[in-house]
Amino acid sequence: MSEVPSVSSKAPRAPKSANKTATKAASKRAGAVASGPEASAASAPAAAPAKSAPQKAMERMGLTRDIDLALHLPLRYEDETQITPLAAAHDGDTVQCEGEVIESRIEIRGRRQLLVKLRDDQGGQVQLRFLHFYPAHQKTLAVGARIRARGEIRVGFFGREMVHPSFRKVDEQTPLATSLTPVYPTSAQLPQAYLRKAVASALKRAPLDEVLPPSMIPAGLPSLRETLQFLHHPPPSAGLSTLEDHTHPAWQRLKFEELLAQQLSQQQAQRERAHLRAPVLRGSKGGLHERLLGALPFALTGAQQRVTEEIAADLALPQPMHRLLQGDVGSGKTVVAAIAAAVAMDAGWQCALMAPTEILAEQHFRKLIGWLEPLDVEVAWITGSVKGKARQKMLDAAASGEAKLVVGTHAVIEDKVSFARLGLAIIDEQHRFGVAQRLALRKKLADSLNDDTPGAVPMEPHLLMMSATPIPRTLAMTYFADLAVSTIDELPPGRSPIVTRVFADGRRDEVIEKIAAAVQDGRQVYWVCPLIEESEALDLKNATETHEELSAALHGKSVGLLHGRMPPAEKAAVMALFSSGEMSVLVATTVIEVGVDVPNASLMVIEHAERFGLSQLHQLRGRVGRGSVASVCVLLYTGPLSDTGKSRLRAMAETTDGFEIARRDLDIRGPGEFMGARQSGAQLLRFADLQEDAPLLSAARALAPRLLDDYPQAALRQVERWLGHKTEYLKA
Known part of the structure; x- marks a missing residue:
């Protein structure tokens, strides 16, 4: 019950030692202030009161402003507006009853329990059972006390009972609640009663005036104040179904407000970027980019030509490009990036390419070296594994401008790395980098171009982000609303189709036989494991054990092992053997998820496939099918499968289309998990559902520019109310 937290059966109580410690600390602080030689009532500063455990818990949950509490909405509701006679309550019903305690005792039945018998005014009886209780509970639930209790009725061997009901002491005149009782998301240190009072108090103080002009609020939706009052304290007549499925007009108003704030933030970031300067990058006729195109051993697809032109058009503008290049695995994004880099270098500027893993960075490096070194372009290589004189040589080449292209991991943005003229x-x-890394990169890149001249217009390099995880349209309209998006929706010719098979782990021997046959025919095989070494927590086949098993089964064929803990030189040596065809089978962890390109590899086995995410499974599958031979991906799973696991494996078996995979992944995981590190743990959309609320998203997207143009102060207040400090996450 909400008013008396001290008698809730689950209310936490501070240990005596903690109380003593707090008292001593308070006395010590008071003594220190009072005993100083200069101490006086006028001059001594008041010690800041210590924060209680609930206050600290609220801060950890981000509930620091009145508006934060006002927007902290209930998970569900309890109906405490009526009393149900016990005679009318059935097994499994959740009811509120009221009556007199006629028996209260402690029993030992395997464990200490408090048993309380309650009789209502109609003579019905129920036993209240508490497995966790405090002396205060015994005192409140003493014989003769009048109690109002709420819980689920269970009919068992000892008759009707409620286990751990909520309860409070009342009298005949204690009024019933007039609205449904909210149950909020909370933590162990933050009792519901405390949080309910905090929210109710914040609702009175929070600035809930209408920010939006009336003409811009969709017809039929209540005001924001009415919306929040209703959702925190809905009347008994409110339909619980529309409250719980978020279709009630009050929920629609909240979703619209949230989506509008998000769209305003993104579009404002886009406008701010339009006021920045960037180097104008145009390739010259017969210049580097044209020579690169002429030297490539293949022709670009129509999709590659289209996105190359889109990027070139952006680079030729004096405003910084902020573009996402997305394409399915194997669609040829690297060559598009190389052509963009060639345009920048042709215009006399440097380019930096950053990848999340050293293996992926090295794959890029080798490809770019192969394409650009014959054209007399120096490429620098900067990762954490490059040490000593070799590293200093690369740093000097980047700082002097001698290295026109710098390729590496996040080491590229370390403090010691500088550029002479970084244009792209x-x-x-990009989704594999955390928010802090991406924001740091943008700042570093901008710093490399700017000086401290007063009044100088800020300048940023052009930014091209690439992703092999296609972004569904609704996500592109929200989290990437400030980005221009180029899509490669065509695979290069000659790629073989990939057939996906799903096998239970019991057919492991059969799979190994298929591998032996493929190796005998001269094909190469990947076997992917989720762990490197044995784990007591997870009973999974590990990479080292599988490597030994396959080495024994394949009679003298070369079987390699690759995982993230290996020294970089050793990893490079293993990859070189596999790439050259000298190694038949590569047992690896997910370090081969992206970037690895071995056309002769036509079979992949993913062990414990149920443990991987859908996007990761699709990325791994993309390591095969890169040659002209038909390829197979085997998903080995260990049952029983969860519903989510079944959905993932079914999606993999039914489609190889990355855009369809992304759509299903969004359905399964929701936008928060799908976006991963972009939010850095901060959920940017709490109420809106991008699939169900597409009409509201479209309306917010259309309204945002009008609001920015005609009511800029209202737009600013809307963003501040809903996003606060989170706006930086959206820009990353």
């Missing part, structure tokens, strides 16, 4: 930055698999 390319980030591959």
Whole structure:
């Protein structure tokens, strides 16, 4: 019950030692202030009161402003507006009853329990059972006390009972609640009663005036104040179904407000970027980019030509490009990035390419070296594994401008790395970098171009982000609303189709036989494991054990092992053997998820496939099918499968289309998990559902520019109310 937290059966109580410690600390602080030689009532500063455990818990949950509490909405509701006679309550019903305690005792039945018998005014009886209780509970639930209790009725061997009901002491005149009782998301240190009072108090103080002009609020929706009052304290007549499925007009108003704030933030970021300067990058006739195109051993697809032109048009503008290049695995994004880099270098500027893993960065490096070194372009290589004189040589080449292209991992943005004239930055698999890394990169890149001249217009390099995880349209309209998006929706010719098979782990021997046959025919095989070494927590086949098993089964064929803990030189040596065809089978962890390109590899086995995410499974599958031979991906799973696991494996078996995979992944995981590190743990959309609320998203997207143009102060207040400090996450 909400009013008396001290008698809730689950209310936490501070240990005596903690109380003593707090008292001593308070006395010590008071003594220190009072005993100083200069101490006086006028001059001594008041010690800041210590924060209680609930206050600290609220801060950890981000509930620091009145508006934060006002927008902290209930998970569900309890109906405490009526009393149900016990005679009318059935097994499994959740009811509120009221009556007199006629028996209260402690029993030992395997464990200490408090048993309380309650009789209502109609003579019905129920036993209240508490497995966790405090002396205060015994006192409140003493014989003769009048109690109002709420819980689920269970009919068992000892008759009717409620286990751990909520309860409070009342009298005949204690009124019933007039609205449904909210149950909020909370933590162990933050009792519901405390949080309910905090929210109710914040609702009175929070600035809930209408920010939006009336003409811009969709017809039929209540005001924001009415919306929040209703959702925190709905009347008994409110339909619980529309409250719980978020279709009630009050929920629609909240979703619209949230989506509008998000769209305003993104579009404002886009407008701010339009006021920045960037180097104008145009390739010259017969210049580097044309020579690169002429030297490539293949022709670009129509989709590659289209996105190359889109990027070139952006680079030729004096405003910084902020573009996402997305394409399915194997669609040829690297060559598009190389052509963009060639345009920048042709214009006399440097380019940096950053990848999330050293293996992926090295794959890029080798490809770019192969294409650009014959054209007399120096490429620098900067990762954590490059040490000593070799590293200093690369740093000097980047700082002097001698290295026109710098390729590496996040080491590219370390403090010691500087550029002479950085005009373009390319980030591959950008969603794999955390928010802090991406914001740091943008600042570093901008710093490399700017000086401290007063009044100078800020300047940023152009930014091209690449992703092999296609972004569904609704996500592109929200989290990437400030980005221009180029899509490669065509695979290069000659790619073989990939057939996906799903096998239970019991057919493991059969799979190994298929591998032996493929190796005998001269094909190469990947076997992917989720762990490196044995784990007591998870009973999974590990990479080292599988490597030994396959080495024994394949009679003298070369079987390699690759995982993230290996020294970089050793990893490079293993990859070189596999790439050259000298190694038949590569047992690896997910370090081969992206970037690895071995056309002769036509079979992949993913062990414990149920443990991987859908996007990761699709990325791994993309390592095969890169040659002209038909390829197979085997998903080995260990049952029983969860519903989510079944959905993932079914999606993999039914389609190889990355865009369809992304759509299903969004359905399964929701936008928060799908976006991963972009939010850095901060959920940017709490109420809106991008699939169900597409009409509201479209309305917010259309309204945002009008609001920015005609009511800029209202737009600013809307963003501040809903997003606060989170606006930086949206820009990353």
